[in-house]
Amino acid sequence: MIRLQGISQVFRSRDGARVAALDDVDLSVASEQFACIVGPSGCGKSTLLRLVAGLIAPTRGTIEVGGRRVDGPREDVGIVFQKPTLFPWASVLENVLMPLKLMGRPTASHRQRAMDLLEMVGLGGFETRLPGELSGGMQQRAAICRALIHDPPILLMDEPFGALDALTREEMTLELLSIWQERRKTIVFVTHSITEAVLLADKVVVMSARPGRIVSDLDVALPRPRSFAQEGLPEFQAVAASVRASIFSRRKGGADAR
Amino acid sequence: MRADDVDDDDDLPDRRATLARLARASVPWISIGVLLLAWELCVRGFRIPDYLLPAPSEVWSQTWALKAAVAGHTLATLKTIAFGFGLAVAISLPLAVLVTSSPAVAATVYPVLVLVQSVPKVALAPVLVVALGANEMPRIVVTFLVCFFPLVISVAAGLLSVPSEYIELCRSCRASRWRELVRVRMPCAVPFLFSGLKVAITLSVVGAVVGEFVAADEGLGYLIQSSTAFFKTPLAFGAIVILALIGIVLFQAVVAIERAFFPWSVSDERFRD
Ligand SMILES: Nc1ncnc2c1ncn2[C@@H]1O[C@H](COP(=O)(O)OP(=O)(O)OP(=O)(O)O)[C@@H](O)[C@H]1O
Ligand SMILES: [Mg+2]
Numbered sequence: 316m317i318r319l320q321g322i323s324q325v326f327r328s329r330d331g332a333r334v335a336a337l338d339d340v341d342l343s344v345a346s347e348q349f350a351c352i353v354g355p356s357g358c359g360k361s362t363l364l365r366l367v368a369g370l371i372a373p374t375r376g377t378i379e380v381g382g383r384r385v386d387g388p389r390e391d392v393g394i395v396f397q398k399p400t401l402f403p404w405a406s407v408l409e410n411v412l413m414p415l416k417l418m419g420r421p422t423a424s425h426r427q428r429a430m431d432l433l434e435m436v437g438l439g440g441f442e443t444r445l446p447g448e449l450s451g452g453m454q455q456r457a458a459i460c461r462a463l464i465h466d467p468p469i470l471l472m473d474e475p476f477g478a479l480d481a482l483t484r485e486e487m488t489l490e491l492l493s494i495w496q497e498r499r500k501t502i503v504f505v506t507h508s509i510t511e512a513v514l515l516a517d518k519v520v521v522m523s524a525r526p527g528r529i530v531s532d533l534d535v536a537l538p539r540p541r542s543f544a545q546e547g548l549p550e551f552q553a554v555a556a557s558v559r560a561s562i563f564s565r566r567k568g569g570a571d572a573r
Numbered sequence: 574m575r576a577d578d579v580d581d582d583d584d585l586p587d588r589r590a591t592l593a594r595l596a597r598a599s600v601p602w603i604s605i606g607v608l609l610l611a612w613e614l615c616v617r618g619f620r621i622p623d624y625l626l627p628a629p630s631e632v633w634s635q636t637w638a639l640k641a642a643v644a645g646h647t648l649a650t651l652k653t654i655a656f657g658f659g660l661a662v663a664i665s666l667p668l669a670v671l672v673t674s675s676p677a678v679a680a681t682v683y684p685v686l687v688l689v690q691s692v693p694k695v696a697l698a699p700v701l702v703v704a705l706g707a708n709e710m711p712r713i714v715v716t717f718l719v720c721f722f723p724l725v726i727s728v729a730a731g732l733l734s735v736p737s738e739y740i741e742l743c744r745s746c747r748a749s750r751w752r753e754l755v756r757v758r759m760p761c762a763v764p765f766l767f768s769g770l771k772v773a774i775t776l777s778v779v780g781a782v783v784g785e786f787v788a789a790d791e792g793l794g795y796l797i798q799s800s801t802a803f804f805k806t807p808l809a810f811g812a813i814v815i816l817a818l819i820g821i822v823l824f825q826a827v828v829a830i831e832r833a834f835f836p837w838s839v840s841d842e843r844f845r846d
Contacts (some may be wrong), residue, residue: 365753368745400738403837404760416756417746445837 316346316501317367322376324362329532336362338526340376344518346468347499351506351516359527360505361397364471367503368392372409380469385445390418395464395472399454401446401461407433408442411460418465425464432460436490447521453482459491463498472504488514492541499524509562513555514541521561529563625806636811643808647815649791651710653781654763654823657716661773666719669728670754690722694780698787712784719780722771727772731765731808732758764838767831774827778820 324337336359344350352360365371366378369388378385380392393414401410411429412422432441436456445453455475455493463469475485495502506512512519513535521530535554537545545551609629615621616628623631636643672682694715701711735758741752785794793812800808832839 322824365741368741370741370744388747390745390747392745394742394745396738396741398738400736400742400758402739402757404763405833413756414742414746417748417752418750419749447837 316381317342317344317503318379319343319363319366320377320379322366322373322378323362323373324359324366325374328480333344335526337366337373338528340527340529342520342529342532344501344503346501348455349495349502349504349515349517350520351504351512351518352522352528353506353562354519354522355524355562356507356528358521358522358524361473362527364473364503364505366467368394368433368471390465391467392469392471393458393465393467395455395462395470397453397473397474397477399446401454401457401491403445404450405449406443406445407438407449407457410446410457411464414465415506420465429460429464429553431478432463432502433457435494436460455487456490457478459494468500470500470502472502474505474507477507484508484511489542491515496540509544509555510557513537513551513558514543514546517543519558521555521558531558533557590813613785617650624804627810630805632810632814635805635807636814639808643796643811643815645797646759646791646793646812647819649709649789649795650781650785650793650816651819652776653716653784653792654714654819656709656713657780657784658720658774658777660713660717661721661724663769663775665724665769669725669732672725673732673758679719682748686722686725687730689718694719695783695787698784701818707788709789711788715784715787716777716780716805718785723772723776724766724769725840727765727769728762731762734765763835767835767838769826771824774823775820778816778823782816 320344321340322337322340326334327335340359340363342363352363354360355375357373366373367380367385369378369392374388374541380389390565401407402413405413408429411432414423414427415422421524430439430442430511433442436459438453438456438460439451440506441449441457446457449457455478457473462472476487479487492515504512504515506515516535519533519535521533522528523530527554533554537548537550613628613630616631636790668682672679672686697718698711698715700716705711705714715812732754739761740753740756743757746758781792782797785792785793786798789795793816796812797809800806800812
């Protein structure tokens with residue numbers, strides 16, 4: 316479904332210096348697969364998502380989505396940002412409908428769908444509220460509904476639960492799993508939490524920093540539906556340990572090389 | 574702890590808060606009252622002549638005596654403010670959109686704006702009278718010139734203040750520039766628009782009076798000039814007080830419009846404080 320081949324991304328910073336954000340990245344995510352990306356801060360995870368979304372063009376390499384080359388923003392992806400980024404002037408319902416409005420599509424027929432989505436994430440009855448009246452976790456849930464409103468086959472999520480407290484975070488993780496269980500999508504999910512990655516993903520992609528490279532690509536064969544109860548199981552611990560190992564072996568390797 | 578204890582605890586801060594709010598609201602009125610009283614007593618006690626400093630009571634009685642004429646002048650000034658301010662709003666909003674539409678346009682338009690802004694409007698007023706004739710046009714144009722610059726600058730800043738995530742959301746939905754402007758940039762600029770409007774509405778009173786000083790046969794500025802020329806200082810004071818009231822009322826009207834139609838913009842501001 317999503318294929319990145321030999322992707323390199325070089326940014327030019329304000330003083331003219333070249334920043335290599337990604338270097339020769341190969342990655343493929345199958346249709347309806349749940350892929351998690353973990354890696355240190357600044358290793359190019361957000362850049363990777365923006366490339367897949369077509370928001371920026373790679374310096375080198377090719378990206379294909381659904382067999383077609385990506386050459387610009389595409390309407391078949393939903394994006395969830397690190398911060399909720401709801402519009403403070405629009406009600407929760409209007410915010411959820413916003414992608415359709417921005418695409419210039421009619422929204423009347425999607426009103427019910429928006430209500431259902433909000434109901435599903437436990438925001439039923441909050442449709443007419445302004446985002447400012449909602450808690451951070453509720454806002455992020457609304458932002459997830461917004462990404463789902465046009466039923467995109469691909470969902471890109473950039474540390475969507477990063478700003479949430481631990482409890483809300485676990486709750487949201489389970490909610491996302493149940494959403495995915497209900498409407499299968501291809502998901503690329505960026506996180507800093509190894510537990511979260513293993514719990515959610517079919518495969519965990521570990522990246523290294525400066526320049527961003529893919530260190531390992533681990534399949535997670537734990538049974539679904541998943542729950543936090545699995546966290547204590549030896550299988551879970553084994554996968555988590557190998558993810559951790561590939562993050563830290565890389566760091567040590569880097570230190571030795573220097 | 575008994576239930577009504579809890580109730581009492583809940584009630585007490587509430588009542589205290591109401592009292593505190595009342596006290597806070599009454600403080601300005603009390604201080605104004607004390608000031609007026611002191612003023613009145615000083616003028617009477619030291620027998621200061623009317624044409625130097627009239628007592629508040631004298632200001633009131635002389636202004637009230639000419640209430641029909643004063644009302645006419647007030648109306649004239651309000652008309653100047655309305656037209657000048659309205660013109661400024663009507664021109665500055667599209668101009669701000671234009672300035673922010675591309676760096677090239679900004680580079681062309683900004684220097685002209687700055688040039689216009691750096692000309693003292695008071696100096697410009699007599700020239701405008703020559704150019705536009707001795708009617709209300711020069712006054713309206715001066716008012717317009719005084720208040721449109723802060724409006725353009727604040728709205729332009731607002732249109733450019735859009736968080737990058739909002740823009741990425743627009744781009745990922747392939748929104749046209751027009752839709753991006755209307756759905757995202759303009760709402761983002763609303764809090765900035767209102768801070769610009771608050772500055773501009775206050776300046777518009779200044780602009781109208783400056784215009785009336787230079788060339789007018791009506792308006793509160795004209796009233797101040799003509800009454801001081803005949804040492805009718807109390808009347809001039811009356812006009813000044815009315816101007817201050819106009820400023821306060823118009824400013825509060827802008828605040829009220831923001832509260833009523835863009836409450837999210839107001840609460841946002843309060844969080845920022
Ligand atoms: N528009 C840009 N211009 C210049 N440099 C950029 C730009 N975007 C990203 N970078 C650089 O590319 C690198 C990767 O950035 P990116 O935001 O993708 O990291 P990240 O893995 O998402 O980090 P985090 O986990 O902290 O969000 C960083 O060094 C960053 O400075
Ligand atoms: Mg990031």
